[in-house]
Structure formats: structure tokens, C-alpha cells
Amino acid sequence: MARSQEAMIPDAERPASGEQLWSVxxxxxxxxxxxxxxxxxxxxxxxxxxxxxxxxxxxxxxxIS
Structure with a gap:
């Protein structure tokens, strides 16, 4: 992620430093x-x-239904 895009992400939506990001x-x-x-x-x-x-x-x- 580019620095400019990173700055636009609100702190509440940023993953914690220990959290793993996964591809959906x-x-x-x-x-x-x-x-x-x-x-x-x-x-x-x-x-x-x-x-x-x-x-x-x-x-x-x-x-199984």
C-alpha cells in the first residue's frame, strides 16, 4: 500500500500491529x-x-440438508 493511501485509512479501521491480513x-x-x-x-x-x-x-x- 502506498504511503498516501495508508494515511487515508482511519485509525479505527487499521489492523493492530500483531494482526494478520489475509486475502479474502x-x-x-x-x-x-x-x-x-x-x-x-x-x-x-x-x-x-x-x-x-x-x-x-x-x-x-x-x-447436508
Missing amino acids: FEFARRYRLAKREENRLLMLYRPTASLHELLANAQRHSL
Whole structure:
């Protein structure tokens, strides 16, 4: 991320220094999320988010009805 873009991010939205940033695409693939759920997370967080946010907000639907 360029310095000018970094300065525009409010402190509340910046990840803590110890937090891992994950690609939403990689997270969805690793946790076998449906494409619809991947798209929902992309709308919420854009291409990257902290692992904590992704784990707290991902919804995995059961394949067994």
C-alpha cells in the first residue's frame, strides 16, 4: 500500500500491529466457502481483511440438508 493511501485509512479501521491480513480469496479457498459468501466478504472488506474479522463474519452453510 502506498504511503498516501495508508494515511487515508482511519485509525479505527487499521489492523493492530500483531494482526494478520489475509486475502479474502485465499481465506474463502482455505475454508471452502461458497462463491456467494466469498463475494459477500469482498463487499464488506475489499480484497484483504484481518483474520479475526474474516473468522468472525464468515458464514459456512452446511452441504447436508
